[in-house]
Amino acid sequence: MKRTIVIYSSVTGFARTYAQWIAQDLDADLFELDHLIPVLKNGSRALSDYDLIVYGAGVRMGIIRKFATFRKLIKQAGLSTSKKIIVWANGGTPQHPDRDYRSASRTFTRVELAREDYSYFYLEGGVRYEGLNIVETALLKTFAKRVQRYRDRGEWARAVADHIANGYDHTDRNAIAPLVARGKEILQHQ
Numbered sequence: 001m002k003r004t005i006v007i008y009s010s011v012t013g014f015a016r017t018y019a020q021w022i023a024q025d026l027d028a029d030l031f032e033l034d035h036l037i038p039v040l041k042n043g044s045r046a047l048s049d050y051d052l053i054v055y056g057a058g059v060r061m062g063i064i065r066k067f068a069t070f071r072k073l074i075k076q077a078g079l080s081t082s083k084k085i086i087v088w089a090n091g092g093t094p095q096h097p098d099r100d101y102r103s104a105s106r107t108f109t110r111v112e113l114a115r116e117d118y119s120y121f122y123l124e125g126g127v128r129y130e131g132l133n134i135v136e137t138a139l140l141k142t143f144a145k146r147v148q149r150y151r152d153r154g155e156w157a158r159a160v161a162d163h164i165a166n167g168y169d170h171t172d173r174n175a176i177a178p179l180v181a182r183g184k185e186i187l188q189h190q
């Protein structure tokens with residue numbers, strides 16, 4: 001039986017929601033990244049035992065949270081170029097083909113991008129102030145005020161401006177369908 005693991009890092013809950021849905025649809029083991037690290041260290045699990053590894057987290061300043069830690073784990077397991085890794089990022093901006101790849105380009109190295117080491121997906125989450133530290137909250141509140149000036153820059157700018165001040169949840173279980181399909185495709189070729 002082919003084994004799948006879904007690993008996530010979540011500050012405000014959106015990545016946890018997506019991780020749970022993805023794990024259900026792929027019949028996968030589910031671990032929060034910080035809880036997985038001790039499990040890997042004590043040897044009761046090994047990433048190399050899995051046929052598919054999925055990692056996801058929210059985006060902060062255009063970078064996928066804790067991806068550097070995840071990258072270190074897959075390098076230690078010898079899986080960096082295995083082509084059996086899917087990465088998703090979730091953030092507050094709506095999905096759009098012209099923007100969805102930005103967090104990947106800011107997170108992955110040029111070599112990783114050139115080799116296409118990871119299948120990558122962006123999923124819209126939302127904005128939730130609960131869980132953010134005081135600095136992140138202040139930055140987001142400042143951004144919320146600034147984004148009001150850019151309402152005329154298109155539908156996505158209006159959508160963000162309309163909801164960012166109070167927060168919003170745009171998680172959508174249907175949004176994971178392409179990611180799940182890619183996961184099943186990878187599993188078929190293992």
